[in-house]
């Protein structure tokens with residue numbers, strides 16, 4: 001169903017299915033060192049979050065927004081005023097000069113940068129990338145209210161995700177694998193870079209395990225809006241992640257992700273590619289997936305585990321039909337997860 005393939009060899013010797021894709025290698029070679037510093041850190045996390053907040057600005061039932069169209073950058077005067085987009089000024093300031101320099105559309109660049117950001121995160125799948133998003137059409141800012149908030153109900157989030165991208169509850173869970181390489185800057189502004197799991201620089205399944213633990217503490221002095229207690233010092237838990245892990249529509253699939261690295265990778269990659277096409281006819285886009293590098297594998301010592309001093313009894317079983325898998329407890333004293341260094 002996609003555009004006919006036209007294989008080519010690019011100037012740097014890379015072979016691609018579609019000749020247009022050669023244009024992305026210079027972008028890749030620039031942004032990996034110069035935008036991401038070659039690491040799965042704050043800038044990579046911000047670029048990944050931006051893919052979601054741009055793409056989700058779309059409604060199948062009408063009411064505006066062009067989806068993954070770059071409107072969050074082009075119309076940032078409007079969209080950055082929305083509460084749900086707090087903190088996105090950082091990745092937008094980071095990306096804007098590269099968009100100007102490489103003369104690509106902002107919609108393409110945002111999704112490209114997100115795919116490349118994942119290539120820097122050990123354990124992430126090699127996700128696809130399609131090019132060909134036109135500039136956002138005027139009047140094109142997405143309206144307010146389309147980006148899920150961490151204090152929204154599960155019903156509201158599932159309905160919004162379905163209306164935006166036709167996502168099933170399972171696909172929503174799969175997309176939340178992204179919170180494995182993530183943290184919050186604005187929920188509690190006194191502790192920027194507070195991660196959602198104990199391993200924010202690798203894309204493992206710890207977020208699915210750690211969010212299922214009984215919450216006992218807040219990482220900062222006071223909880224922010226949409227924050228609930230986490231199980232590990234220095235770690236933040238979003239209320240939305242907490243509820244999705246425990247809701248009857250999503251809990252069994254959440255549990256299935258825990259410790260199942262290859263399944264998480266497959267499910268996330270498929271849902272992420274689908275998200276990148278929101279607002280577009282896939283037939284009008286060109287497959288440039290062969291430009292996206294393969295991420296490093298997880299380090300050998302990065303198996304799924306329970307944080308030190310916790311144990312299986314601390315897991316809050318939610319899926320009614322099967323037991324949460326068991327994991328070894330990391331040895332040592334209770335850990336305090338360090339903040340993600342801010343770029």
Ligand code: HEM
Nearest residue numbers: 045046048049052148149150175178182183184185186187
């Ligand atoms: C569906 C409901 C979702 C909700 C309610 C939600 C909510 C949030 C919130 C509140 C933050 C912290 C923002 C801050 O204070 O800095 C965050 C961070 C993040 N989110 Fe989500 N999110 C959702 C889905 C997604 C999806 C689908 C993706 C990507 C595929 C994603 C990727 C990220 C990333 C990478 C960060 C970390 C940003 C950073 O560390 O700078 N989220 N999310």
